[in-house]
Amino acid sequence: MSNLQKEDFSAWYIQTIKQADLMDYSPVRGCMIFKPDGYEIWEHIQEEFNKRFKEEGIRNAYFPMLIPESFFTKEKDHIEGFSPELPWVTEAAGEKLEERLALRPTSETMIGTAFSDWINSYRDLPYEINQWANVFRWEKKTLPFLRTSEFLWQEGHTAHEDEESARKRTMRMLTVYKEVIEELLAIPVYEGQKTPSERFAGAVDTFSVEAMMKDGKAVQAGTSHYMGTKFAEAFDIKYLNRNNEHVYAHTTSWGVSTRLIGATIMVHGDEQGLVLPPKVASRQVVLVPVGPWKKKPEIVERLEELLRDLKAQGIRAIIDDSDNSPGFKFNEWELRGVPMRIEFGPRDMENNQVMIKMRDIEGKEAVSLEGITDYVENALDEMQTRLLETARKNRQMHEYTHINTLEELKQHIEEKRAVGELPGFVLAGWDGELETEAKIKEETGFTTRNIPFHPSVEKESCIVSGKPAKHTVWLARAY
Amino acid sequence: MSNLQKEDFSAWYIQTIKQADLMDYSPVRGCMIFKPDGYEIWEHIQEEFNKRFKEEGIRNAYFPMLIPESFFTKEKDHIEGFSPELPWVTEAAGEKLEERLALRPTSETMIGTAFSDWINSYRDLPYEINQWANVFRWEKKTLPFLRTSEFLWQEGHTAHEDEESARKRTMRMLTVYKEVIEELLAIPVYEGQKTPSERFAGAVDTFSVEAMMKDGKAVQAGTSHYMGTKFAEAFDIKYLNRNNEHVYAHTTSWGVSTRLIGATIMVHGDEQGLVLPPKVASRQVVLVPVGPWKKKPEIVERLEELLRDLKAQGIRAIIDDSDNSPGFKFNEWELRGVPMRIEFGPRDMENNQVMIKMRDIEGKEAVSLEGITDYVENALDEMQTRLLETARKNRQMHEYTHINTLEELKQHIEEKRAVGELPGFVLAGWDGELETEAKIKEETGFTTRNIPFHPSVEKESCIVSGKPAKHTVWLARAY
Ligand SMILES: [Zn+2]
Ligand SMILES: [Zn+2]
Numbered sequence: 001m002s003n004l005q006k007e008d009f010s011a012w013y014i015q016t017i018k019q020a021d022l023m024d025y026s027p028v029r030g031c032m033i034f035k036p037d038g039y040e041i042w043e044h045i046q047e048e049f050n051k052r053f054k055e056e057g058i059r060n061a062y063f064p065m066l067i068p069e070s071f072f073t074k075e076k077d078h079i080e081g082f083s084p085e086l087p088w089v090t091e092a093a094g095e096k097l098e099e100r101l102a103l104r105p106t107s108e109t110m111i112g113t114a115f116s117d118w119i120n121s122y123r124d125l126p127y128e129i130n131q132w133a134n135v136f137r138w139e140k141k142t143l144p145f146l147r148t149s150e151f152l153w154q155e156g157h158t159a160h161e162d163e164e165s166a167r168k169r170t171m172r173m174l175t176v177y178k179e180v181i182e183e184l185l186a187i188p189v190y191e192g193q194k195t196p197s198e199r200f201a202g203a204v205d206t207f208s209v210e211a212m213m214k215d216g217k218a219v220q221a222g223t224s225h226y227m228g229t230k231f232a233e234a235f236d237i238k239y240l241n242r243n244n245e246h247v248y249a250h251t252t253s254w255g256v257s258t259r260l261i262g263a264t265i266m267v268h269g270d271e272q273g274l275v276l277p278p279k280v281a282s283r284q285v286v287l288v289p290v291g292p293w294k295k296k297p298e299i300v301e302r303l304e305e306l307l308r309d310l311k312a313q314g315i316r317a318i319i320d321d322s323d324n325s326p327g328f329k330f331n332e333w334e335l336r337g338v339p340m341r342i343e344f345g346p347r348d349m350e351n352n353q354v355m356i357k358m359r360d361i362e363g364k365e366a367v368s369l370e371g372i373t374d375y376v377e378n379a380l381d382e383m384q385t386r387l388l389e390t391a392r393k394n395r396q397m398h399e400y401t402h403i404n405t406l407e408e409l410k411q412h413i414e415e416k417r418a419v420g421e422l423p424g425f426v427l428a429g430w431d432g433e434l435e436t437e438a439k440i441k442e443e444t445g446f447t448t449r450n451i452p453f454h455p456s457v458e459k460e461s462c463i464v465s466g467k468p469a470k471h472t473v474w475l476a477r478a479y
Numbered sequence: 480m481s482n483l484q485k486e487d488f489s490a491w492y493i494q495t496i497k498q499a500d501l502m503d504y505s506p507v508r509g510c511m512i513f514k515p516d517g518y519e520i521w522e523h524i525q526e527e528f529n530k531r532f533k534e535e536g537i538r539n540a541y542f543p544m545l546i547p548e549s550f551f552t553k554e555k556d557h558i559e560g561f562s563p564e565l566p567w568v569t570e571a572a573g574e575k576l577e578e579r580l581a582l583r584p585t586s587e588t589m590i591g592t593a594f595s596d597w598i599n600s601y602r603d604l605p606y607e608i609n610q611w612a613n614v615f616r617w618e619k620k621t622l623p624f625l626r627t628s629e630f631l632w633q634e635g636h637t638a639h640e641d642e643e644s645a646r647k648r649t650m651r652m653l654t655v656y657k658e659v660i661e662e663l664l665a666i667p668v669y670e671g672q673k674t675p676s677e678r679f680a681g682a683v684d685t686f687s688v689e690a691m692m693k694d695g696k697a698v699q700a701g702t703s704h705y706m707g708t709k710f711a712e713a714f715d716i717k718y719l720n721r722n723n724e725h726v727y728a729h730t731t732s733w734g735v736s737t738r739l740i741g742a743t744i745m746v747h748g749d750e751q752g753l754v755l756p757p758k759v760a761s762r763q764v765v766l767v768p769v770g771p772w773k774k775k776p777e778i779v780e781r782l783e784e785l786l787r788d789l790k791a792q793g794i795r796a797i798i799d800d801s802d803n804s805p806g807f808k809f810n811e812w813e814l815r816g817v818p819m820r821i822e823f824g825p826r827d828m829e830n831n832q833v834m835i836k837m838r839d840i841e842g843k844e845a846v847s848l849e850g851i852t853d854y855v856e857n858a859l860d861e862m863q864t865r866l867l868e869t870a871r872k873n874r875q876m877h878e879y880t881h882i883n884t885l886e887e888l889k890q891h892i893e894e895k896r897a898v899g900e901l902p903g904f905v906l907a908g909w910d911g912e913l914e915t916e917a918k919i920k921e922e923t924g925f926t927t928r929n930i931p932f933h934p935s936v937e938k939e940s941c942i943v944s945g946k947p948a949k950h951t952v953w954l955a956r957a958y
Contacts, residue, residue, distance in 0.1 A: 024593060027550075028580065031543035033593055036608060039540050061518050064510035064629055065613055066566075071506075087545075087571035089582065093564050093617040101507065103568065114503060114512055129515060134544055134613065138572040150543055 001273055001335070006420070009215040009266075014144070016265060019335045020274040023144050030142040030149030034258070037336065038145075040282040041261050042152060046132065048184050048279075049154060049256070052176050058128045058156060063110045065133070066101035071109035075234040078108065081201020085137040087149075103136040108202065108227075108253055111157045112235030119159055119249060121240045126165060128158040135257075145262030146219065146479045153257035159237055159249040163228070166250035170226040173254040174207045177222035181256075185264045186277040186387035187211045188395055189221055190425075190474055192450030197437055200253075204228035210449045210474065212395045213266035216422030218449050218476040221263055224254035262479070267391050268360075274337030275359050277387050278380040284340060285310060285317040285376060286333045290326045290355075291345030303344055306354075306372065313373045315380070334359060339383050340376065358383055360390070398424025401457040406464050409444055409475070425449070425476045429459030429469030436464035440475060449474040480752050480814070485899070488694040488745075493623070495744060498814045499753040502623050509621040509628030513737070516815065517624075519761040520740050521631060525611065527663050527758075528633060528735070531655050537607045537635060542589045544612070545580035550588035554713040557587065560680020564616040566628075582615040587681065587706075587732055590636045591714030598638055598728060600719045605644060606728075607637040614736075624741030625698065625958045632736035638716055638728040642707070645729035649705040652733040653686045656701035660735075664743045665756040665866035666690045667874055668700055669904075669953055671929030676916055679732075683707035689928045689953065691874045692745035695901030697928050697955040700742055703733035741958075746870050747839075753816030754838050756866050757859040763819060764789060764796040764855060765812045769805045769834075770824030782823055785833075785851065792852045794859070813838060818862050819855065837862055839869070877903025880936040885943050888923055888954070904928070904955045908938030908948030915943035919954060928953040 001019070003011035017023050022038030034042065050060070066089060072079040082105045089101040104110065111129075119127055132154050142148050156173060160166040174191055181187050189209035199206040203225035211221045231237070232248035241247050268275040278284050287307060293299040303319050310317040320329050326343070333341060343355040343364070354372065357364045360383055367375055403409050403426050413423040426446065430436060440463065441447050455472040462469050480498070482490035496502055501517030513521065529539070545568060551558040561584045568580040583589065590608075598606055611633050621627050635652060639645040653670055660666050668688035678685040682704035690700045710716070711727035720726050747754040757763050766786060772778040782798050789796040799808050805822070812820060822834040822843070833851065836843045839862055846854055882888050882905050892902040905925065909915060919942065920926050934951040941948050 024596065026543045026589070027547060027592060028543045028545050031545060033543065034541040036538035036540050040538070042541075043539065059515035059519070060522065061515050062513040062521075062631065064505045064507045064512065066507050066510060066629070068506060083573075085572050087568045087580075089566045090569045091579075092566035093619075094562075100570075101566075110505070113506060117503065140572075150545070152541065 001271060005214065005269065005271055012269070013266060016269050016273050016335075017144055020337055022261070022265075022274075028149075030139050032144050032148050034152075037282055038261060041264065041276070041280045042258055044280040045180075045184065045256075045260055046154075048180050052180060053130050053156070056128070056172070056176070058130050058158075061129045061131055062133070063107050063114065063131060065104050067104050067107075067110050069100045069102065071113065072102065074109065075202045075231060077230075078202035082106070082137075085139065087136050087138050104133070105135055105137050106253070106255070107131060107133070107155055107157070108231055109235070112231045112237060112251070115157075115159050115237045115249070115251070116235050119237055119239050122161050122242050125239060125249065126158055126160045126169065128156070128169070130154055130156040143262070143479065145265070146259050151258050153255050155253060155255045158252045159232070160251070161239075161241065161249070163250050166252050167226050170205070170207065170224045170252045170254070173252075174209060174222070174224040177209050177224070177254070177256060181209060181211070181221055181260065182388060184277070184279050185260060186384060186391060187221065187263055187267050188388060188392045190450065190452055192452040192474065194223070194450055195430075195437060195448045195473065197434055198448060200225045202227065202230055204230060208450050211263050211267060212398065212425055212476070213263065213479070214269070214394065215266070216398050216424040216476070218425065218478040219259060219263040219266070220449070220478065221260060222254070222256040225252060227251040227253065268387055269337075273335035275387070276337035276339060278339045278384050281337065281339050282316060283318050283336075283338050284315055284380055285342060286338045286340070287317060287319045287342045287344065288326060288329050288333075289321055289345065290343045291347060293345055296346050296349075299344060299346060299349060302349065306342070306369075309373050310376060313377060315373070315376060330357075339380060342376075360387060398422045399427070400424060401427040403428060404459070404461065404463065405466070406440065406443060409440075409446070409463060413444060413446075423477070425474050427455055427457055427459060428463040428473055428475050429461050430471050430473045431462035431465050431467045432470035433465070436462055439464050445477050446475040447478055449476050449478065480750060484693065484748065484750055491748070492745060495748050495752050496623055499816055501740070501744075501753075504623075507628075509618050511623050511627050513631075516761055517740060520743065520755070520759045521737055523759040524659075524663065524735075524739055525633075527659050531659060532609050532635070535607070535651070535655070537609050537637075540608045540610055541612070542586050542593065542610060544583050546583050546586075546589050548579045548581065550592065551581065553588065554681045554710060556709075557681035561585070561616075564618065566615050566617050583612070584614055584616050585732070585734070586610060586612070586634055586636070587710055588714070591710045591716060591730070594636075594638050594716045594728070594730070595714050598716055598718050601640050601721050604718060604728065605637055605639045605648065607635070607648070609633055609635040622741070622958065624744070625738050630737050632734050634732060634734045637731045638711070639730070640718075640720065640728070642729050645731050646705050649684070649686065649703045649731045649733065652731070653688060653701070653703040656688050656703070656733070656735060660688060660690070660700050660739065661867060663756070663758050664739060664746075665863060665870060666700065666742055666746050667867060667871045669929065669931055671931040671953065673702070673929055674909075674916060674927045674950075674952065676913055677927060679704045681706065681709055683709060687929050690742050690746060691877060691904055691955070692742065692958070693748070693873065694745070695877050695903040695955070697904065697957040698738060698742040698745070699928070699957065700739060701733070701735040704731060706730040706732065747866055748816075752814035754866070755816035755818060757818045757863050760816065760818050761795060762797050762815075762817050763794055763859055764821060765808075765817045765819070766796060766798045766821045766823065767805060767808050767812075768800055768824065769822045770826060772824055775825050775828075778823060778825065778828060781828065785821070785848075788852045789855060792856060794852070794855060809836075818859060821855075839866060877901045878906070879903060880906040882907060883938070883940065883942065884945070885919065885922060888919075888925070888942060892923060892925075902956075904953050906934055906936055906938060907942040907952055907954050908940050909950050909952045910941035910944050910946045911949035912944070915941055918943050924956050925954040926957055928955050928957065
């Protein structure tokens with residue numbers, strides 16, 4: 001790695017994802033290629049969410065990607081929010097279309113139209129589905145995984161009898177996001193509510209889980225929206241309730257995207273490149289023969305036996321018996337984020353042991369071949385836990401709760417930058433006004449991330465106006 | 480079912496997919512909605528193919544959906560083949576684009592461009608990937624699952640050192656398709672080579688697996704293409720070979736799509752509606768309490784215990800303890816194609832038995848609750864096998880090998896139609912000329928399906944010209 005994470009985080013990030021072979025740029029503006037090692041992280045995320053959605057009784061479906069322009073105009077806030085970044089199909093099969101078709105940025109309008117048909121009685125409710133799909137938001141500034149013109153995501157859409165049931169689903173999915181992001185990706189998140197200016201276009205309330213990257217900046221890792229009856233009114237999602245009245249359903253939507261891959265890289269990566277949580281690593285263990293192994297075929301034979309044993313235990317392992325030097329291999333697999341390296345040479349054979357190097361900690365350990373597969377399984381589990389703990393510690397070190405005025409915030413940012421430290425996340429009081437929120441952004445580049453449900457400190461006065469604070473908010477620079 | 484399969488197959492098909500709740504139409508011309516019960520069939524198909532691809536060493540990736548117009552023009556046959564049905568993005572984020580972007584109909588051009596970057600040496604070969612994606616072909620006449628403007632598919636793309644290795648991959652994937660379609664979907668297929676006029680746009684050779692529907696018409700169920708060096712030349716996929724020369728790679732591509740769902744419905748469905756092969760049924764077993772069950776809570780309790788046991792065995796089962804009558808439920812779950820129904824009432828409880836009705840055969844059987852889960856598992860396996868056998872028999876009954884002239888073919892078609900039978904698939908001699916092939920289509924509506932590798936009869940003279948036959952081909956009407 002020629003780019004140091006500490007010195008130029010952006011350059012480090014780009015170098016890391018290229019050297020780990022996760023992606024490539026494409027000739028289409030703002031669109032990227034997910035190479036197999038990058039895409040497989042997404043597949044593991046999908047597997048876990050599919051399991052969770054199923055447990056929640058939510059099933060997958062698929063809706064058309066092209067959305068007629070007239071659909072968007074039905075919900076005023078929705079079209080206002082999305083129209084600046086929509087790509088449009090205007091011609092097909094040699095003919096100009098009568099109505100432009102947008103490439104979906106999200107599917108509320110398409111699914112709302114379907115729900116209007118499908119939902120007739122309270123017996124049909126709750127109606128809860130999810131879609132895995134490609135979506136489009138024509139972005140000016142792009143960053144692989146984190147902001148691209150086409151990306152992959154899941155979008156859940158549900159309709160309910162009343163506000164209580166819809167809000168329960170909204171909050172439940174936020175919890176599912178928090179659990180999966182923490183348990184699978186080892187990324188701790190802040191749960192909270194978005195301020196009105198950061199709400200999803202057309203939502204009544206938007207909630208988010210926010211993660212802190214190693215450069216102290218925020219990534220919005222998942223969002224869950226309560227729509228009230230706004231989309232139901234726009235798309236006529238009415239049902240016959242238990243009192244035989246036609247009333248509007250309450251709807252929700254919620255999503256996570258391939259941004260999660262970017263967040264995983266930025267939270268765990270280090271100066272040696274990518275570090276992958278074992279649960280999403282395509283290769284959890286790499287076996288490397290060392291010493292004068294080529295003269296002793298029994299070295300590779302023994303590794304192949306170990307490989308079979310590990311695979312039988314459900315561990316994703318490979319052998320690297322290429323001609324490259326051990327040092328080259330160590331570096332290569334570190335760059336690619338493989339959680340565990342097992343070295344094995346003639347001397348280890350004599351001692352009936354292997355040398356184990358975990359990607360996230362210094363030093364190697366000699367481990368007996370006796371009971372090795374259980375050892376490996378435990379060590380991977382421990383690494384998974386350790387990554388989350390380490391990320392939590394990193395995060396705590398860059399949470400600031402003592403800042404009370406905009407001047408203090410500016411000074412904090414300047415001071416931290418001057419010494420090469422991170423301004424991180426700042427907990428601030430806010431009077432709830434759009435203008436004060438805008439002023440924070442204008443003067444510091446920090447934006448409101450969310451209003452945490454249980455802030456560690458309740459701030460009393462607004463960081464800008466000094467008036468009594470309505471909310472305590474997280475502020476940070478964001479991707 | 481008000482529409483009889485025997486009398487109006489098309490009306491039957493539409494009614495079947497609607498009553499089984501597999502899909503809905505969408506307001507976007509030619510695009511359909513995959514509802515959960517339809518989409519889950521696709522998910523089971525994906526699971527199986529992902530397993531097979533992994534065994535083959537093929538990994539998933541994801542490429543941009545939008546393809547610049549200039550990419551298409553690089554391979555002349557390719558653009559000619561696809562341009563009549565492409566939708567185009569011409570505007571994005573409020574601005575007119577400098578170059579039109581096509582919604583991918585297939586990704587040879589995008590992936591070819593990437594391969595050109597990624598492949599440098601023979602050490603990089605074979606390079607083998609797969610993509611699951613939505614694709615677009617703006618169709619005039621559409622039919623749910625079988626022909627829609629947007630559909631879902633997998634497309635595999637590989638690059639090889641030489642023709643031999645590329646052709647081996649091409650044929651291997653045809654075999655994988657045959658195996659999965661037969662084993663998972665219980666659909667027997669004819670393997671063979673497409674005639675030049677039916678080749679994939681830009682391929683050197685196209686191979687297909689073709690299935691016969693219950694109305695005797697054909698569905699092309701999967702294709703595998705050997706591209707030679709045509710795409711490599713168009714996209715500059717060159718590599719340094721073992722002799723240190725820069726040479727073109729040989730490429731392949733192969734795909735199956737959500738058409739497979741349509742084929743499954745049309746091969747197995749009957750006058751009671753959908754019949755699903757157990758391996759892809761979202762619900763393999765429905766448990767229905769019968770008799771005066773509401774007065775005896777122990778009936779549903781016992782069914783719940785059975786449900787747990789079945790689920791523990793990995794069987795996808797549900798209980799229908801709604802207020803509807805048993806007759807209503809039986810009909811409902813038959814329409815939806817559930818492979819097995821288990822009835823259980825007070826009298827069955829006394830006898831420690833259940834009544835079992837398999838979706839594809841008449842009559843119920845009393846089965847002891849002793850060892851019931853093993854019985855269910857076996858019965859589902861047997862049904863899976865039986866469906867394939869039944870489909871094979873249906874197919875054999877509508878294969879005709881005795882037709883030697885165009886007149887005989889016309890007469891065959893007329894005679895069969897007159898008595899309400901199916902003209903089916905006809906094995907014919909063909910002189911290999913484009914004109915004779917065109918004439919068959921013009922005069923009978925039959926098209927060449929493929930040239931089977933091992934026809935049961937080798938035809939000696941061309942059905943049109945009477946000249947010596949170059950090939951023996953399958954002829955049929957096709958979806
Ligand atoms: Zn994996
Ligand atoms: Zn299933």
